[in-house]
Amino acid sequence: MRVVKEAAERRNEILDAAEELFVTKGYDKTSTNDILDKVKIARGTLYYHFKSKEDILNAMIDRINSSLIARAEAVAKDKSVPIVERIVMTISSLRVNTDIGNEIITLVHKPQNALMHQKMQKSLVEGVLPILTDLVNEGNKEGIFDVKYPKETTEMLILYSTIAFDDDYDESPESSKKRIIAFLINTERLLGAKEGSLQKTMMKLFN
Template identity: 50%
Template sequence: MRVVKKAEERRNEILDAADELFSQKGFDGTSTKDIIEMVGIARGTLYHHFKSKEDIMDGLINRYNDRLLKAAKEIAKDKSIPAIERIIRVVMAVNLINTGGTEVMDHLHKPQNALMHQKIQKSIINKLTPILADIIRDGIEGGIFKTPYPYETMEMALAYTNTVFDNDMVEMNKEERKARIQAFIFNIERMLGVESGGLKCFNRIFDIENEA
């Protein structure tokens, strides 16, 4: 007897299979036939939900984006975590590399996917800024931060990190990257009214230790 599943359930099965195969074999090394065989569906069923393998990747990227932002919101609202630590955890939560999305990141950085890459960056800046701004407001109430511009400061920080620290936008060697990270932290401390060295822990976001 043929099993009929809801469209959303079937779509997620396809995305789950693609996610696993892309991580094992890479995007280019995975065929739609591989995905079809893993899910156990007809080719027509796959193309009913997705037009192409690229369309599947786009769906996977959007799903990652939704899940990461949901995780960020959960962390942000947990006021038992100190404000500075919450900021670090929120930012690390939306980093695809930290969540096993290396193949997705590689795909996003291909020239032909520039529009999708831009879409993700836009979503991160627009949706993550208010989440971080709320944490800053909590920190202001707690006497940790001193700034009249919590939203604008976080918007500036995200805009900078999403361009300068994006491998496609600014070319730099390891030493230049480390210098920019330190300059970024130095200036964020001043923008948030924190004493010099007060946000040194932000180095965790950039994984300075592992790079060294």
């Protein structure tokens, strides 16, 4: 057992060092040599854990996604908060707000990283879908929602958001604002929620 724990620790050490380098030097300018120097390990040890720099980046994305999902789950489970608020806060909690998060967001938006971007979003959607579906089911039970297909409807809302509110969706500030208002109204309709209930919650939480 001891060896296994050490391997996991070593792996995290490499990821920590790589994260710091990616943020300070940038991903492109960081070499695997830089990472070796920083963690003070031999090349063989690095390759035992990761096949390539890209492999490290993928592991980093998984780590960020896991922590976002864990944060979302904690928010979603706090039953002292009304459901509509919890839904809004759960979705907001998915916004990346660390240095390494921002660096990786910039990276995956480069054209050559389109596949990585897709994978990152897919894994995030898969992680958050059951959490939000549970909230929609709760709302159905409370009688504030009326959704026949909770999982599919939640999926529709999430998938649309990941594209339409992605940072590289080019548009003017006005059309962006209009899209947000339309999304809130449309979400109310899809959830069978009272007209204006979601918009009211947004105003309360963010104004």
